Structure formats: structure tokens, C-alpha cells
Amino acid sequence: MGELQALLEHHGLMLVFLNVLVEQAGLPVPAYPMLFVAGALGVQETGPSIGAVLAAVIFACLIADTGWYFAGRRLGQPMLRTICRVSISQDSCIRQTQSLYLRVGPRSLVIAKLLPGAGALSTAMAGMTGTPLPVFLFYDAIGALVWAGSALLIGVVFSDFIDAILEAFSAYGHMAVVALGVVFALFLAWRWWRRFRLLRRTRHVPRMTVDELESRRQAGSLPVVIDVRAHGDTPMERIPGSMVLDMQGALDSLDALGVPHAEADIVVYCACPNELSAALLAERLRAAGYPKTWALAGGFDEWKRRHGGAAPTEAANQPGPAEAA
Structure with missing residues (x-):
């Protein structure tokens, strides 16, 4: 052997x-x-x-x-x-x-x-x-x-x-190693190419900065804020007033979220690199007739950093409409 x-x-x-x-x-x-x-x-x-x-x-x-x-x-x-x-x-x-x-x-x-x-x-x-x-x-x-x-x-x-x-x-050790290396390199190239195309596509989804979101909050015109991160029985910190929505779920659940009409301002956030999950859901919402939808630039991590890493207010831990339904 x-x-x-x-x-x-x-x-x-x-x-x-x-x-x-x-x-x-x-x-x-x-x-x-x-x-x-x-x-x-x-x-x-x-x-x-x-x-x-x-x-x-x-x-x-x-x-x-x-x-x-x-x-x-x-x-x-x-x-x-x-x-x-x-x-x-x-x-x-x-x-x-x-x-x-x-x-x-x-x-x-x-x-x-x-x-x-x-x-x-x-x-x-x-x-x-x-x-x-x-x-x-x-x-x-x-x-x-x-x-x-x-x-x-x-x-x-x-x-x-x-x-x-x-x-x-x-x-045939050397030949086998070379063959495996070539196959693995091709696999990596294919995966990275798929990811590059996805990132290029989602760059067209408009972003709203945390500063813009806070400015709207202070002006009394806070958009509908949707949390697209994974959730379970364990409580998680959230942006105050945000609502939880499964990014793979049906978009007709927006009625249960209390989104009033297709002209509502909507901001989606996640906690992933390139805010990709938020951008993908924002892309779906815009295609479904919600043109005023943004992904939050930097996601939850950027929001928390701007707030000094402090825990969100009590409102953040209250159940959103999707959870109460």
C-alpha cells in the first residue's frame, strides 16, 4: 500500500x-x-x-x-x-x-x-x-x-x-496528483466564476447606507426594514422595528408583514459578505412590483458598528409581524 x-x-x-x-x-x-x-x-x-x-x-x-x-x-x-x-x-x-x-x-x-x-x-x-x-x-x-x-x-x-x-x-503517483490537481482547479474556477457572475448581477441592486436609514428614522419616515438573516428559537439582535422574512419564502407574505402597497420604501439587511442575501431578496421584490427597495450597505454588522456595538433597543427584540402571525 x-x-x-x-x-x-x-x-x-x-x-x-x-x-x-x-x-x-x-x-x-x-x-x-x-x-x-x-x-x-x-x-x-x-x-x-x-x-x-x-x-x-x-x-x-x-x-x-x-x-x-x-x-x-x-x-x-x-x-x-x-x-x-x-x-x-x-x-x-x-x-x-x-x-x-x-x-x-x-x-x-x-x-x-x-x-x-x-x-x-x-x-x-x-x-x-x-x-x-x-x-x-x-x-x-x-x-x-x-x-x-x-x-x-x-x-x-x-x-x-x-x-x-x-x-x-x-x-503512477505524479500523474495521479497532477490529474487530481487539474480537476480541483477546474472545479474552483467554475465555482468562482458562478460567484463572480452573481456578485456582478446583484451590484445593480441599489444600496441604502446606515446613515441614510438613520436620517429617515429621525425624520419620521422610516422605511419598512426586513431582516433576512437565519432565525430560530434563540433570540437574535435586530435593527429596531425590523421584520423577519425568509428570503426563500413566498412574497405574498408581505401582506402579513404589513407592507401597505407596492410603493412602500423597503430596506432589506443581512449579515453576509457583499450583503448578497439582502440584495437577492431586494432583486426579487423589485421584480415583483416593489421598485423602491434597497439592500442595506454593510448589513447588520455595519449598523451595529455605527452604534458602537451596543445592543439594540427593546423594540428590536419585540416580535415583528411575521413572527406574531
């Missing part, structure tokens, strides 16, 4: 531990291939036992994830933005992660590591939402067990196939 087999046979547990620790810490060093091989070696009894590998993986995950947990508790929303900057789909990264955790709670940690990009984000969300540390550690350990167990099981079931693949890599 080549060099990887030899390394695992002699330094298996330490390599697995370090590989998982580095990956869970956020570096792009995938641990799944090594776990596949560890599973195959475990069933052949030429490497560390599967039980020992599971223990090493869970220990490594708990170390790295506890770091993300305390970072999320201390830094909050900026922590999510920092993590999502390395995501190919960074504009939807924050909203999707918040939606998953706010809907499911700490139980989402059981499956988070199986979802691309959701592992560190979910552990940071656990810290942000004040999940008790013992509860977090319990569900995170189960999640690590599920994640590592699935990889090891694949290695056990397909041990002969994995042997053949590794032998092929040993014989």
Missing part, C-alpha cells in the same frame, strides 16, 4: 491524531483519506486498532473544536465572517450555518462534520449562542465518533479496493 501504509503501520495513532487536529483547526489538510487507510489496515490487523484510532480522533476533535467554541463565545459574529472568508460560497456560508444551528441546536454537532464547511462554523455557533460547555462537549464527541466511524467503516468495507487504489498511486 505504499508509503502511507508504512507510516501508519509504524506511527499510525500519532499521524491520525495530528492529521485530524490540523484539519479540525481549519487547515486544508483532509483527514478522511488517512482514516480510510486506517480502517483498511485495522481490519487487516497490520495497523493500529480501530478502537484506538477512534479514541485518537475524538481527542483531537475535542481539542480543536473547544478552541473554536471559545473563539465563537469571545468574538461572536466576526468569528463566523473570518471562517467564511475561506469558503468558496462565503456569501451564503454564514446564513446557512446559522440556520442549521438555530433550528437544530447543539444536536446539529452530531452531523456537522459530515457537511462541507460546517464543522468549525457549528462549533463557533455553539460558543456564540451560549451552549453550556458540557452539552457542547457531549454532542461534539458524538459528532466526532460519527464522522470518524463513517470513514473507518468505508475503509473496512472497501479495504481491498483501497489497497488497489494506493498501489496505483504508488505506481
